[in-house]
Amino acid sequence: MQLSQRVLKLAESETLAMSRRANELKEKGVDVINMSLGEPDFKTPDFIKRAAKEAIDKDFSYYTPVPGYKDLQTAICKKFKRDNGLDYQPNQIVTSTGAKQSIINVIMAIVNPGDEVILPAPYWVSYSEMVSLFEGKVVEASTGIETDFKITPALLEKYLNPKTKAFLFSSPCNPTGTTYTESELRALGEVFKKFPNVVIISDEIYEHINFQGKTFSLAAIPELYDRTVTVNGLSKGFAMTGWRLGYIGAPKAIADACVKIQGQFTSGACSITQRAAIAAMEMDPSEIAPMREAFRKRRDLIVSLFKEIPNVEINHPEGAFYLFPKVSWYFGKTDGKTVVKDAKDLCMWLLDEAKVALTPGGSFGAPDYFRLSYATSEDKITDACKRIKTALAKLH
Ligand SMILES: Cc1ncc(COP(=O)(O)O)c(C=O)c1O
Secondary structure, eight states, X not given: OOOOHHHHHOOOOHHHHHHHHHHHHHHTTOOOEEOOOOOOOSOOOHHHHHHHHHHHHTTOOSOOOTTOOHHHHHHHHHHHHHHHOOOOOGGGEEEESSHHHHHHHHHHXXXXXXOEEEEEESOXXXXXXXXXXXXXXXXXXXXXXXXXXXXXXXXXXXXXXTTEEEEEEESSOTTTOOOOOHHHHHHHHHHHHTOTTOEEEEEOTTTTSBTTSOOOOGGGSHHHHTTEEEEEXXXXXXTOTTTOOXXXXXXXXXHHHHHHHHHHHTOSOOHHHHHHHHHHHHSOGGGGHHHHHHHHHHHHHHHHHHHTSTTOBOOOOOBTTEEOOBOGGGTTEESSSOEEXXXXXXXXXXXXXXXXXXXXXXXXXXXXXEEEEOOSOHHHHHHHHHHHHHHHTTOO
C-alpha cells in the first residue's frame, strides 16, 4: 500500500505509543504504573452526567449545528466573561470534538505552506505535528529548566519576523507544568504589539489546574484581542477526556473558517456531550477546587520525591499535572548490559526495569527530559518514584 507522503511524515503520538506499550505489558499480567497519559483520574461530576442522561432521554440524537448548539455557544461566552474577562459573541465560538480538533482547525484556517509558527519548546506533542501536516514551518523557541521553561520577551522578539504567522503555546503547560503569571504574559504582549500580523493561539485547557490562582488570557489585552484565539475544553478541568469537547473563542473570520473546515470534516460535536457541556460551562468554577487541591498535593509529593533522586533536575510546576525532569546525566550510562543513549532509551529501559511508563522528551521538543503525568493516586506516585530511584541507581 502506497501511503501519502503527508502521513508518512507524521509521527505517531509518543504519549499514546508509550501508553499502548504499558497496556500490552499490563495485559500480560505485569504490574506497570502508567505515568505516560495526560488524563485526570477523577470521575466526571454527577451533575454533568445527569445533563447527558437527560439529553439522551430528550432525544438529542440528531446532527448538531457545526459550531455547536446556540445555547452552548452562549454558555461559553458567559464562561469566557466570568472566568477570563473576555467578551465574545456566540458567532465567535466554535465547539469541536476535543481541543485537539479546535487547534488543528485553527492551524488549517491560517497556515499556508512555509508560514512560520513559533512554538516555545517544550511544547505539547501534537502542536508540531499539526503545523507540519499543513506544511507550516515549526520554529522551536527552546527554553530550559533554568528559566522554568518560560519564553522571555527578548527570546520571543528574536524569533518573530515577517514570515511569522502564529505563536502557539499552552499555559499551564503540557509537558512542563509551567504557568505564566499575568505580568509575564503582559510583558510578552508588549512584544506582540510590535508584530500586528501574528496570530496568537493560547491553549488554556489546563486553566482550572493552576496552583497560582487565575489563568490570564492574552486575549484580555485589548490590542491583541482581534488576533488571539483562545482554546479551551472539557477534558482536563472536568475529567471528561472521553466525551470529546473543545472550543475556541476567536476573531470572527477565523471562527467562520473553522466552521467551514469542520463542516467538511466531522460536522458538529456530539449532541449529548454538548448538552452536558452546557452544565459544565454554567458551573461555579469553585466546584473544581477539590480536584485542583488533590493535584496540588500530588505535585508537592512528586516534587519532594524527585528531589531525592540523584542527578535529575526539576522545576516547580505551577499547573497541569506533569513533571518534566532533566535526565540527560543518565545518557551514555549503562547497567552493565544496556547502554542508555537518550531519553527514549531511558524510558524504554525504565519500563522494563522499573515497570513505570513515562514519555521521552524528544517529541515535546526537549530531548534531555522525560515527562511523568501525576494524574494518579498518591500511593502510585510514591511507588513509581521509588521504583525509578532504585532503577536509576543501577546506571553508571
Ligand atoms: C496542552 C493540550 N492541549 C490540548 C489537548 C487536547 O485536549 P482534548 O482532549 O480536548 O482534545 C491536550 C491533551 O492532552 C493538551 O495537553
